[in-house]
Amino acid sequence: MSLAGHLYKLQQLDLELQRKQQELRDLEHQLSDNKALVAAESKLASQRTQLEDEGKKQRSSEWELEDLQEKGRQIGNKLYSGTTKNPKELVNLELELKGFKSQIRPKEDALLRLMSQVEEIEAEARTTSEELDRLTREWDESQRTVGQRKGEVETMLVQLRDNRERLVQQVAPEALSIYERTRLAQGEAVVKVERGKCQGCHITVPTSQWQKARAGDLIQCSSCSRILYLE
Numbered sequence: 001m002s003l004a005g006h007l008y009k010l011q012q013l014d015l016e017l018q019r020k021q022q023e024l025r026d027l028e029h030q031l032s033d034n035k036a037l038v039a040a041e042s043k044l045a046s047q048r049t050q051l052e053d054e055g056k057k058q059r060s061s062e063w064e065l066e067d068l069q070e071k072g073r074q075i076g077n078k079l080y081s082g083t084t085k086n087p088k089e090l091v092n093l094e095l096e097l098k099g100f101k102s103q104i105r106p107k108e109d110a111l112l113r114l115m116s117q118v119e120e121i122e123a124e125a126r127t128t129s130e131e132l133d134r135l136t137r138e139w140d141e142s143q144r145t146v147g148q149r150k151g152e153v154e155t156m157l158v159q160l161r162d163n164r165e166r167l168v169q170q171v172a173p174e175a176l177s178i179y180e181r182t183r184l185a186q187g188e189a190v191v192k193v194e195r196g197k198c199q200g201c202h203i204t205v206p207t208s209q210w211q212k213a214r215a216g217d218l219i220q221c222s223s224c225s226r227i228l229y230l231e
């Protein structure tokens with residue numbers, strides 16, 4: 001294989017190395033990115049706290065209501081049992097009973113509102129919990145498949161670096177440093193000559209130059225400095 005041919009092969013290896021390194025970075029990012037999962041966890045935690053608070057409010061409202069109802073019942077018993085004969089006392093009891101009844105109604109309404117609020121939060125928490133289950137399953141699955149792919153890519157990278165090492169040993173150091181410099185400057189260091197033109201900058205390469213390149217000399221394009229390669 002000609003020198004330019006070796007360098008062309010080196011370039012293909014380097015491009016493949018770059019692609020695999022990029023893939024490895026992407027995979028590592030996927031393995032560590034659990035933002036959605038963390039967000040769902042914290043959402044569920046806050047809904048559960050809210051549920052606990054509203055539940056406490058609901059219970060204390062129930063107790064208050066039961067207390068009022070019990071007191072109302074006691075007055076009612078006194079009023080209708082016939083044990084109280086004194087008319088003035090009876091009128092007072094009636095007023096007292098009325099007073100309790102007027103307190104009970106708004107408490108019942110407030111309790112109903114609280115109960116429906118609790119139900120609403122319970123439904124939301126159920127949805128979040130299902131979402132969290134789904135995200136957890138997806139996360140476990142992706143840790144498994146992405147982790148497996150990461151292992152494969154790491155093995156490929158080791159092989160590619162080995163191949164590169166071997167190939168580099170077959171190239172003269174001066175040619176290698178021209179390759180590295182051109183690669184840094186142009187991205188693509190080795191280009192083919194097709195129909196007499198440099199495929200890097202599309203300028204026509206003088207016949208004498210591409211003939212030398214074909215004969216195995218290391219020839220750089222006079223316009224873009226890329227290394228010319230003819231199969």
Ligand SMILES: [Zn+2]
Nearest residue numbers: 198201221224
């Ligand atoms: Zn060129």
